[in-house]
Amino acid sequence: MIFWSAAPLLVLAGAVAVLLAAIAIRRSFFWSSAIAGAGLLGALAVIPSALQARGAAGLFVFDAASLGFAGLILAASLVILVIAYPYWRGCTKVPREEFPLLLLLATLGACALAGANNFITLFLGLETMTLAMIGMIAYPRYRGQAEEAGLKYLILSGMSSGFVLFGIGLIELGCGSLDFGRALAGGAGTPMMVAGLAMLGVGAGFKLSVVPFHFWVPDVYAGAPAPGGAYVAVVAKIAVLAVLLRVMALPGAGFSAGAVHAATAVAILSMLIGNLLALMQDNLKRVLGYSSIAHLGYLLVAILAEGAIAHVAVLFYLVTYAITMAGAFGVVAVLSDADAPRDMDRIADLRGMFWTRPGLAAVMTLMLLSLAGIPPAIGFIAKMYIMAAGIHTDLWVLIGTMVASSVIGLFYYLNIIIVMSLKPEAAGVVAGLSLPGRVTMAAVGFAVVGFGVAPQPLIALLRSVFG
Amino acid sequence: MSLVWLLVIPLLGGALAWPLGRAYPLLARIVCLAALGLDLGICLPLLHGTLAAPGNWLAGFNAPWIPAFGMSFRLKMDGMSWLLTVLTLILGMFSIVVSWKEIEDGVGFFHANLMWSLAGTIGVFIALDMFLFFYFWELMLVPMYFVIAIWGHENRRRAAIKFFLFTQGSGLLILISILALAFFHQRQTGVLSFDYFALLQTPPPGAFGFLVMLGLFIAFVVKLAGFPVHIWLPETHTEAPTAGSVILASILLKTGAYGLLRFVVPLAPQAAHGIAPVALWLGVASIFYGAVLAYGQSDFKKLIAYTSISHMGFILIGVFVFNTLAWQGVVFLLIAHGVSTGALFIIVGSVQHRLHTRDLDRMGGMWTDLPKLSSFGTFFILAAMGLPGLGNFVGEFLILRGTYAVAPVVAVAAAVGLIPAALYSLIAIQRAFHGPADAARAQPDFGARENAMMLLLAAAIIWLGVYPQPILDVTAPALQNLAAVPVTAMLR
Numbered sequence: 001m002i003f004w005s006a007a008p009l010l011v012l013a014g015a016v017a018v019l020l021a022a023i024a025i026r027r028s029f030f031w032s033s034a035i036a037g038a039g040l041l042g043a044l045a046v047i048p049s050a051l052q053a054r055g056a057a058g059l060f061v062f063d064a065a066s067l068g069f070a071g072l073i074l075a076a077s078l079v080i081l082v083i084a085y086p087y088w089r090g091c092t093k094v095p096r097e098e099f100p101l102l103l104l105l106a107t108l109g110a111c112a113l114a115g116a117n118n119f120i121t122l123f124l125g126l127e128t129m130t131l132a133m134i135g136m137i138a139y140p141r142y143r144g145q146a147e148e149a150g151l152k153y154l155i156l157s158g159m160s161s162g163f164v165l166f167g168i169g170l171i172e173l174g175c176g177s178l179d180f181g182r183a184l185a186g187g188a189g190t191p192m193m194v195a196g197l198a199m200l201g202v203g204a205g206f207k208l209s210v211v212p213f214h215f216w217v218p219d220v221y222a223g224a225p226a227p228g229g230a231y232v233a234v235v236a237k238i239a240v241l242a243v244l245l246r247v248m249a250l251p252g253a254g255f256s257a258g259a260v261h262a263a264t265a266v267a268i269l270s271m272l273i274g275n276l277l278a279l280m281q282d283n284l285k286r287v288l289g290y291s292s293i294a295h296l297g298y299l300l301v302a303i304l305a306e307g308a309i310a311h312v313a314v315l316f317y318l319v320t321y322a323i324t325m326a327g328a329f330g331v332v333a334v335l336s337d338a339d340a341p342r343d344m345d346r347i348a349d350l351r352g353m354f355w356t357r358p359g360l361a362a363v364m365t366l367m368l369l370s371l372a373g374i375p376p377a378i379g380f381i382a383k384m385y386i387m388a389a390g391i392h393t394d395l396w397v398l399i400g401t402m403v404a405s406s407v408i409g410l411f412y413y414l415n416i417i418i419v420m421s422l423k424p425e426a427a428g429v430v431a432g433l434s435l436p437g438r439v440t441m442a443a444v445g446f447a448v449v450g451f452g453v454a455p456q457p458l459i460a461l462l463r464s465v466f467g
Numbered sequence: 468m469s470l471v472w473l474l475v476i477p478l479l480g481g482a483l484a485w486p487l488g489r490a491y492p493l494l495a496r497i498v499c500l501a502a503l504g505l506d507l508g509i510c511l512p513l514l515h516g517t518l519a520a521p522g523n524w525l526a527g528f529n530a531p532w533i534p535a536f537g538m539s540f541r542l543k544m545d546g547m548s549w550l551l552t553v554l555t556l557i558l559g560m561f562s563i564v565v566s567w568k569e570i571e572d573g574v575g576f577f578h579a580n581l582m583w584s585l586a587g588t589i590g591v592f593i594a595l596d597m598f599l600f601f602y603f604w605e606l607m608l609v610p611m612y613f614v615i616a617i618w619g620h621e622n623r624r625r626a627a628i629k630f631f632l633f634t635q636g637s638g639l640l641i642l643i644s645i646l647a648l649a650f651f652h653q654r655q656t657g658v659l660s661f662d663y664f665a666l667l668q669t670p671p672p673g674a675f676g677f678l679v680m681l682g683l684f685i686a687f688v689v690k691l692a693g694f695p696v697h698i699w700l701p702e703t704h705t706e707a708p709t710a711g712s713v714i715l716a717s718i719l720l721k722t723g724a725y726g727l728l729r730f731v732v733p734l735a736p737q738a739a740h741g742i743a744p745v746a747l748w749l750g751v752a753s754i755f756y757g758a759v760l761a762y763g764q765s766d767f768k769k770l771i772a773y774t775s776i777s778h779m780g781f782i783l784i785g786v787f788v789f790n791t792l793a794w795q796g797v798v799f800l801l802i803a804h805g806v807s808t809g810a811l812f813i814i815v816g817s818v819q820h821r822l823h824t825r826d827l828d829r830m831g832g833m834w835t836d837l838p839k840l841s842s843f844g845t846f847f848i849l850a851a852m853g854l855p856g857l858g859n860f861v862g863e864f865l866i867l868r869g870t871y872a873v874a875p876v877v878a879v880a881a882a883v884g885l886i887p888a889a890l891y892s893l894i895a896i897q898r899a900f901h902g903p904a905d906a907a908r909a910q911p912d913f914g915a916r917e918n919a920m921m922l923l924l925a926a927a928i929i930w931l932g933v934y935p936q937p938i939l940d941v942t943a944p945a946l947q948n949l950a951a952v953p954v955t956a957m958l959r
Contacts, residue, residue: 354573355573358576369609374609374635375602375605375606380602380605381533384598387643388536388646391646391647391650399643403639403640406636406639407632407636407639410631410632410635410636411628411632414612414627414628414631418616418624418628421613421616421617454532455533456532456533456534456535459535
């Protein structure tokens with residue numbers, strides 16, 4: 001039974017091995033992507049049966065929550081893989097086959113993180129994911145920007161891993177166990193434990209890129225190739241949040257009064273600083289970076305508001321964030337060419353898109369509306385959900401900040417839409433988009449509108465999976 | 468079910484017009500016109516429908532939407548909604564006709580946005596689930612933003628962003644108020660619901676109720692463009708293309724008044740009475756402020772935009788005196804102002820199309836060159852001024868009459884506001900149509916299309932002015948739906 005419940009992880013690990021062997025036999029970007037895709041799909045396909053089995057094996061726990069998050073991670077990775085395929089297809093400057101491999105490896109790490117039940121597996125998952133992501137960020141090594149971003153991420157994530165390790169050490173010292181449940185129940189409130197958890201909090205803050213641990217975000221997002229940036233923005237955050245939310249649901253966990261104050265301050269600062277700094281950017285990926293900081297701030301509001309509504313609100317917002325960010329990065333990816341010295345990621349590059357590529361411009365508009373929280377996009381329902389959770393628990397300061405920051409956010413989202421609606425400068429030839437690119441973008445667009453108009457199926461799904 | 472069709476047809480019409488517009492712009496225009504005509508055909512017979520009591524409702528529809536939050540797709544129409552929906556559809560058709568020659572680029576996308584914005588507005592007028600109402604409220608903004616930002620005049624970007632920030636920012640206040648109302652209801656009854664009729668049963672008390680009401684009040688007054696939150700209006704109305712200005716002034720402003728009447732007054736009656744003195748004087752301030760600034764404008768379009776602020780002051784006063792007579796006047800003035808201001812924006816649009824300017828200093832003497840345009844212009848300016856015998860007069864008179872009964876000082880102050888109205892109207896007529904011409908002009912006068920539009924609107928405004936009874940008969944039962952609130956003497 002344990003075997004079945006671990007099936008998604010095993011499928012992923014198997015796919016990594018097969019992909020490695022396949023690359024050793026013959027290099028083919030198509031097959032490499034296909035195997036990675038099959039691995040992700042296979043892992044997704046065994047999730048229902050894993051949900052039936054369920055089980056905990058000490059190091060890992062495969063319950064509804066961890067498998068649900070694993071499903072979300074797999075789905076998001078799949079979307080990013082599909083976006084990555086047309087992006088790299090024409091690339092001649094580097095061998096392309098390892099990109100799907102790195103993506104698969106990072107996903108394996110992310111799923112392990114989502115199912116971790118022990119500080120050992122937590123660290124294992126975190127490092128597997130992070131190291132693979134560094135490869136994805138610096139993959140186009142002929143771009144100086146990408147190299148710089150990779151190096152920056154390497155150093156900063158190394159530092160945050162150091163914090164995490166130190167924290168784990170302190171906790172182990174304090175209560176003598178590396179198991180989440182036992183550690184939390186055993187040493188609650190001791191100085192050793194508090195210090196350890198604070199260190200872990202710093203590490204999580206880095207990974208989630210909330211203020212004041214956000215400095216790496218814009219450079220890394222902008223320097224990374226669009227699919228790599230999407231992965232860092234979406235999957236990495238889901239995985240870290242997954243383990244965080246699961247741990248917080250354990251008995252003996254939850255916020256102490258001091259931690260609530262700290263988290264409130266972090267949420268307020270993230271919402272305001274993220275959106276204020278986004279105002280001054282002229283690069284779309286940097287805008288998305290700062291916007292993601294603000295969105296993590298919104299998510300913190302829902303996390304701080306406890307209760308049944310808040311529980312679903314966090315999940316709903318996370319799904320919304322994943323779809324929308326993947327879609328926004330996806331638009332950059334389908335416009336860009338891996339061989340070019342940079343991605344088509346300046347806001348000015350989007351000029352006139354409504355006239356040259358109306359379909360893609362419509363999708364981008366929907367993504368921006370979703371990020372801004374305006375109907376008919378799903379982001380509107382997600383924002384309503386968080387506000388409902390906050391008002392339900394009387395978090396008026398946070399809700400007030402959220403409203404103010406949403407209005408600030410409108411400025412830069414609208415600005416991008418306006419640039420897209422301007423007349424194109426030169427009537428150049430517009431290259432057609434690849435078929436997978438079109439299909440993915442259309443699917444993401446439909447998902448954003450569909451769940452925005454009729455969110456009930458998604459709410460029901462989240463409720464049934466996460467209980 | 469017909470209420471659902473009212474929403475679906477314009478949405479589909481817009482979705483169809485977008486792709487059509489690329490190859491067959493004419494077909495896109497016709498599709499939109501036909502869709503609105505069909506909608507009107509569905510809407511008109513609804514006047515004779517009835518729903519079972521309680522209340523005087525003409526038609527209804529209800530289906531679950533987001534049961535997780537107790538939100539339903541609840542539509543209901545009474546006489547007030549019916550009138551405003553018909554106004555929306557008719558002026559929507561006018562705005563399509565008026566764009567026939569004006570909009571040449573991106574015809575499909577333009578019409579799609581126009582239709583979606585209209586669909587959102589109709590939704591606002593008939594949705595009676597609070598969250599559904601808010602959904603439509605937000606939905607009508609985005610397409611209108613595109614209309615201004617893409618097809619507007621010189622400063623369109625600034626104007627569009629200003630419009631969006633003001634309305635969207637205040638919209639978030641509505642959302643907070645709605646959520647607070649719903650959770651308050653849940654604490655009282657144990658059921659989470661956004662149903663208007665359920666929320667009516669649990670009016671929020673005290674300071675909490677006042678804050679909830681204040682959120683709604685601010686948002687609706689922003690939309691209504693009352694002083695001092697009118698800042699977005701002059702620029703937005705001036706920079707929008709003609710069709711956009713028509714829809715903004717004739718229809719979207721009305722959603723603010725509708726919200727005040729339908730939601731603020733019944734949902735938080737105590738608090739609404741509490742803020743009434745402030746609201747009344749804000750109304751008076753709007754009347755004077757709008758009139759004085761209109762007098763000082765040299766941009767013809769901006770002048771008309773400022774007159775809207777002045778007229779919306781009357782609406783604000785009428786809503787907050789809490790008697791049926793004044794409310795009759797409010798609904799009546801909404802219709803009459805929609806028709807007269809719509810016509811004025813069409814006229815200014817055609818002036819700009821011909822002279823390529825909106826500057827009153829560069830007009831003058833148009834009566835000699837463009838007699839038809841000028842006579843229609845004079846007619847509608849006089850109508851907007853409130854000339855007896857024309858529609859606006861009836862509305863303003865009813866409001867003043869209703870106000871005098873409870874707040875005579877306010878009524879007197881508002882009536883004095885009619886003097887600057889006469890000043891700005893006459894000076895506008897003088898500067899635009901009389902005097903020596905600025906330059907020789909060889910522009911064609913109104914053609915058949917424009918004449919037909921003008922004649923229809925003029926006939927409507929005369930009919931409203933000389934025989935208002937049918938409209939009053941429609942609004943009277945609808946206003947009883949709101950009159951659960953007793954008239955109080957606290958305003959004296």
